[in-house]
Amino acid sequence: MKPKDQIDEWWIKALLGEAEAAHPVFGSDVDVSVEDNVITLTGQVATRDQFEELDDEARAIGRGREVVNRVIVLGADDVQHMQTVLALFGSEEQARLACQLVSSSPSRHEGPPQVVSQPSTAESRLKDLARPAGVQPRDVERVIDRVRHGKTLLIDRVPEDDAFRVISELEGTAAELVQTLPPEPESTE
Amino acid sequence: MAPLLKEEPRADVEQPEKISSFRHFVRIAGPGIISGGGDNDPAGIATYSKVGATWGFAQLWLLLLTIPLLIAVQGTAARLGSVTKLGLAELIRNEYGPVVAMSVGLLVVAANVATIGADLVAMAAVLQLLTGFKLIFFIVPLVVVMGYVTIFQNFKTIQRLFLWLIVIFLGYVVAGILAHPNWGAVLLGTVSPRIHFGPVYLAGVVAVLGTTISPYLLFWQTSGEREERRGVERMADIYLDIGSGMVMSNFIAFFIVVATGATLFQHHHSIQTAADAARALQPVAGPAATILFSVGILGSGLLAIPILSVSTGYVVAGTLGWPMGLGRQALTAPGFYSVITLALLAGVELAISGFSPIKALFYSQILDGIVMPPLLVLTMILAARTRLMGAYTSSRLERLGGWSAVAIMTLADLALLYNLVR
Numbered sequence: 001m002k003p004k005d006q007i008d009e010w011w012i013k014a015l016l017g018e019a020e021a022a023h024p025v026f027g028s029d030v031d032v033s034v035e036d037n038v039i040t041l042t043g044q045v046a047t048r049d050q051f052e053e054l055d056d057e058a059r060a061i062g063r064g065r066e067v068v069n070r071v072i073v074l075g076a077d078d079v080q081h082m083q084t085v086l087a088l089f090g091s092e093e094q095a096r097l098a099c100q101l102v103s104s105s106p107s108r109h110e111g112p113p114q115v116v117s118q119p120s121t122a123e124s125r126l127k128d129l130a131r132p133a134g135v136q137p138r139d140v141e142r143v144i145d146r147v148r149h150g151k152t153l154l155i156d157r158v159p160e161d162d163a164f165r166v167i168s169e170l171e172g173t174a175a176e177l178v179q180t181l182p183p184e185p186e187s188t189e
Numbered sequence: 190m191a192p193l194l195k196e197e198p199r200a201d202v203e204q205p206e207k208i209s210s211f212r213h214f215v216r217i218a219g220p221g222i223i224s225g226g227g228d229n230d231p232a233g234i235a236t237y238s239k240v241g242a243t244w245g246f247a248q249l250w251l252l253l254l255t256i257p258l259l260i261a262v263q264g265t266a267a268r269l270g271s272v273t274k275l276g277l278a279e280l281i282r283n284e285y286g287p288v289v290a291m292s293v294g295l296l297v298v299a300a301n302v303a304t305i306g307a308d309l310v311a312m313a314a315v316l317q318l319l320t321g322f323k324l325i326f327f328i329v330p331l332v333v334v335m336g337y338v339t340i341f342q343n344f345k346t347i348q349r350l351f352l353w354l355i356v357i358f359l360g361y362v363v364a365g366i367l368a369h370p371n372w373g374a375v376l377l378g379t380v381s382p383r384i385h386f387g388p389v390y391l392a393g394v395v396a397v398l399g400t401t402i403s404p405y406l407l408f409w410q411t412s413g414e415r416e417e418r419r420g421v422e423r424m425a426d427i428y429l430d431i432g433s434g435m436v437m438s439n440f441i442a443f444f445i446v447v448a449t450g451a452t453l454f455q456h457h458h459s460i461q462t463a464a465d466a467a468r469a470l471q472p473v474a475g476p477a478a479t480i481l482f483s484v485g486i487l488g489s490g491l492l493a494i495p496i497l498s499v500s501t502g503y504v505v506a507g508t509l510g511w512p513m514g515l516g517r518q519a520l521t522a523p524g525f526y527s528v529i530t531l532a533l534l535a536g537v538e539l540a541i542s543g544f545s546p547i548k549a550l551f552y553s554q555i556l557d558g559i560v561m562p563p564l565l566v567l568t569m570i571l572a573a574r575t576r577l578m579g580a581y582t583s584s585r586l587e588r589l590g591g592w593s594a595v596a597i598m599t600l601a602d603l604a605l606l607y608n609l610v611r
Contacts, residue, residue, distance in 0.1 A: 048423075056345065059345055059346075079422045080420065080422075081420065081421060081422070083274070085274075133579045134575065134579030134580040135575065135576055135579055136575070136576070139575070139576035160274075160420035160421070161418055161420065163274050164274050164415060164418045167274050167275065167415075168512070168514060168516070168517070171510070171511070171512040171513065172512045172521065175510075176510075177283060178275070178279070178510075179273070179275065179283055180273050180274050180275070181579070182272055182273075182577065182578050182579025182580065182581055183272065183420065183421050183579070183581065184579075185579070185580045185581075
């Protein structure tokens, strides 16, 4: 049997809950579970290519099912810089709802985002985050100003990969503005 | 499902560390190489064919010149997406305000819809040429197929399909060879620019620049990095992807000009559309060249029209702050997918309404020509802004290439305008 056929056969068994062996390529380094039409991948691989390969396999074979890839890439080629996502809301309630949504993702490893309504807290927090991101403290004034005018700020510092997901989730909320601080060159996960 | 039994990977199956560099390349091939493919849409093929038929090989040098410019421009757009994790339309709205975002957005949407209409007619005309049935019968089925793939398939599947479509473009290389060009003249036209200041020549220059450096590709590239989730440490992969895409794009365009320059220019054939070019090739280069040319037009449309409609979705959803992305299902991004559908339907309306496809192509190129220099200026400023980009602002080469593109496109626009007014 060709390697691809063996992998496909393994995936079909895995989706049916009948796989007794480990993944033919990645062995016991990765686990797959299926619940409520959601395929969750966990474990670890050595490189980004392998991560993508596993992700491709799951999406190709699990057509129509949601794939949650929680596999960790161990290789040095996959440096993840920390990055801060900011979102402004018209009310604290809206921001808390968005916070719940962002926190509920199964692939999230960080704690929940911070919700800030006080201008002084926003100022000190943002100025702390600006420096490692290579941004001048005055450059975050625009956001602080909007908190001074009654907006609520959601601050979420996550690895870059998560930043893509967080932004995508925030787009479906009542956020009036979603933006990021640049990735932090010195902070990696 | 219970955790799987712990055991070692099987020895008879390819192991992870054996992933080859070719497979690595295939894996990183993404928005950049697809941009390159989408750059040669049927409207672009018409432009290159017309340039070849009108000027022979005299404007081939432009295709060499635009490679570094294209790489710099698309690289800057990719950098914006990779660093900020936002689309270009969102960035313009956040940084320049809703009025600027909407003004740019409207022009790009209008140009995209006009191009979709012109591309649809070009594809249907080619099917008419190949089958003998009237082109009107092909327009709706073509859109249904493209709409289905774009709306109901996920980003990875769409990307894989697009990558296969790019292979079809190799037919142009064969068509170019079948046309038996004078390779000495081809080389001369490529490396030795002969510039005329007449309106026809300048119109050709503007059309080539406008076709190769298109607004919709900037939006596609920026949002594509978001869809691909490529962070700042993957800039080398991003550049390999973009570099391959842009070189391939101009390589194919080069052979389209060579094919038409060696045949239609020599025989003084005048053409207006890509289908005209395919038809006119038959008596001078043989039926094989015509078929290859025609299949290329079909493939290019199948690739470009979804990109144009998705870019329109990125522009509108980004400007209005709607959820967007091909990674989302239609129900979670209804606005984004509605815009894609409407863009396709507007293209169909334009294609079947009797509005001349040549006029649609002309207006889309004019709109692209108007919007591209200011859009590029906004993009270049954004990518150099420390507030947004921190330590990842645009590189010197990106700035050099990007601002050169702004200067060249503006000069070409002004020269054409001056000549037309005079």
